[in-house]
Amino acid sequence: MTLTSMVDSKLSLQQAQDPRSIQSQDAVGIATNLISQITRWVPTETITAYVVLLALLAPLAGHSPSFTSRWVLFSIVTAMNPVVVILLTMAKTKGGDAFKFPVFEMVIASVAFAAWAFALPDTPLSSISGYEIKWNTAILTGTTVAIALLANALHKSPHAAQLKEQSRQRDGRGDLLTADGRNQTGF
Secondary structure, three states: OOHHHHHHHHHHHHHHHOOOOOOOOOOOOOOOOHHHHHHOOOOHHHHHHHHHHHHHHOOOOOOOOOOHHHHHHHHHHHHHHHHHHHHHHHHHOOOOOOOOOOHHHHHHHHHHHHHHHHOOOOOHHHHOOOOOOOHHHHHHHHHHHHHHHHHHHOOOOHHHHHHHHHHHOEOOOOOEEOOOOOEOOOO
16 A cells, blocks of 8 residues: 555544545545555555665665665655655645644554565665564564554554444444435435
């Protein structure tokens, strides 16, 4: 998924809690399966930028493998994640709507980015003596699953918001209603 999807998730949750608060027509569909719940929090935009910049600016020379440039680049891109999340949220929020800082998404974007950056073969963690590349997979898997579990536990998952919204929109027979109060089956 992308940071844009993460912002869409935040706005979908806000809209489920108060349908009048956000009226974005740009939100994407919300998938609710396990894989999408886990991958929803992967900041692909900044990971892609990091990999490109890493290849251009911080190549390791065989004779002097200094990881300083990698740590600097990692720090800069990690710090940029919350800024990107704020800008995407502002872009998706209509002008008259109250802006709410997406604090959870800002933190998660940086944590998820760090886990993915550390999973790369030439991770800056390699500069730590005794670090072995086999830990990359454990860091990535553990962090990604922990983020998905935390998001669900804190009701930051669009799946939880979607269920709340659907339960509010059901009529007395248990049928799902549309926004204007009609039964979705057309009856």
